[in-house]
Amino acid sequence: METQAAAHSRSRSNLRSIWLLALVLFATLPTLGCHPLSPKRIDITRQYVAPELLQANALPIERGKPRPVIDTIGWVIGIPSKLLFWNRKIENHAISAETEQVLAGYLEENHLQHVKVRLNQYRPFDDFRRLSKNRSVAWPWRYTFGTFSVLGEAIVPGRLFGGDHFNPFTNTVHLYSDVPAIALHEAAHAKDFSRRCFQGTYAALYALPVVPLYHESIATSDVMDYGETSLHDPELQRQAYNVLYPAYGTYVGGAAGTIFPPISFPAYYGSVAAGHLAGRLQSRRIGNDWEGRHDEPQLEVEQSTLGNEDGNISDDERLEYQVRE
Numbered sequence: 001m002e003t004q005a006a007a008h009s010r011s012r013s014n015l016r017s018i019w020l021l022a023l024v025l026f027a028t029l030p031t032l033g034c035h036p037l038s039p040k041r042i043d044i045t046r047q048y049v050a051p052e053l054l055q056a057n058a059l060p061i062e063r064g065k066p067r068p069v070i071d072t073i074g075w076v077i078g079i080p081s082k083l084l085f086w087n088r089k090i091e092n093h094a095i096s097a098e099t100e101q102v103l104a105g106y107l108e109e110n111h112l113q114h115v116k117v118r119l120n121q122y123r124p125f126d127d128f129r130r131l132s133k134n135r136s137v138a139w140p141w142r143y144t145f146g147t148f149s150v151l152g153e154a155i156v157p158g159r160l161f162g163g164d165h166f167n168p169f170t171n172t173v174h175l176y177s178d179v180p181a182i183a184l185h186e187a188a189h190a191k192d193f194s195r196r197c198f199q200g201t202y203a204a205l206y207a208l209p210v211v212p213l214y215h216e217s218i219a220t221s222d223v224m225d226y227g228e229t230s231l232h233d234p235e236l237q238r239q240a241y242n243v244l245y246p247a248y249g250t251y252v253g254g255a256a257g258t259i260f261p262p263i264s265f266p267a268y269y270g271s272v273a274a275g276h277l278a279g280r281l282q283s284r285r286i287g288n289d290w291e292g293r294h295d296e297p298q299l300e301v302e303q304s305t306l307g308n309e310d311g312n313i314s315d316d317e318r319l320e321y322q323v324r325e
């Protein structure tokens with residue numbers, strides 16, 4: 001049984017942990033704007049893609065049929081996420097043509113024709129088929145972690161419960177939110193994986209504590225760069241700062257919570273709040289910069305010259321196919 005002195009000592013220790021974390025958050029807040037999430041393009045000089053997956057992906061973007069009852073229930077289930085990220089289009093289960101167009105441009109420019117995008121669509125059997133074809137992930141990873149990941153998507157359908165994500169084992173982006181910055185972020189994960197030799201290992205590492213911060217910062221930094229250098233779209237840049245910064249905060253908070261379990265709750269929400277603050281400060285700065293530098297802000301998706309009409313890639317282009325087992 002715990003004595004009163006021991007209880008006091010424990011509560012003092014918890015208090016110290018809270019202060020320590022608050023100091024860490026305070027110290028890292030200013031760096032959020034310039035370090036882990038600053039614009040940085042993912043280098044895709046080399047990409048490793050399973051040819052079977054590319055050949056089977058005649059229709060890279062698919063859309064689920066509207067199901068008003070299910071989508072309305074999904075919208076309601078997504079209310080906490082809408083509040084957390086302060087955006088009503090999060091998990092609205094109604095993805096617009098504009099978001100689809102931005103995403104299609106990104107996939108083409110970054111040679112991601114092997115990636116499947118499911119817009120509010122539930123297709124677990126197709127995903128199992130993609131899992132078996134995705135030989136860029138070694139089979140021991142595919143038939144353990146990969147199988148569990150697809151089973152998870154089948155049992156807890158995003159169509160109802162939301163949760164935009166990229167599954168590296170099936171090379172599939174699942175979207176339920178009508179937010180272009182989130183769509184690009186998930187596709188940026190696909191881009192990051194495509195340049196990795198050991199994609200299964202890279203995916204498995206994501207399951208470890210703190211490690212996701214690395215993967216997440218790479219994907220978000222690429223979106224920041226894409227908004228600035230390819231789309232020339234200040235609105236998308238502002239959206240990226242406003243949404244992806246607090247989203248990164250969820251990972252910072254999750255990591256802090258695993259290091260200091262007693263303060264996981266304040267760490268999580270404190271990090272999201274810090275992300276909102278840092279993101280909004282950055283997005284305001286973007287607005288001012290653009291007004292000064294660009295006369296006509298425009299939404300323009302640059303079309304890649306790579307790939308022919310059939311979606312095939314010729315030999316002299318940068319895509320390098322390498323099948324790994």
Ligand SMILES: [Zn+2]
Binds near residue numbers: 186
């Ligand atoms: Zn992510």
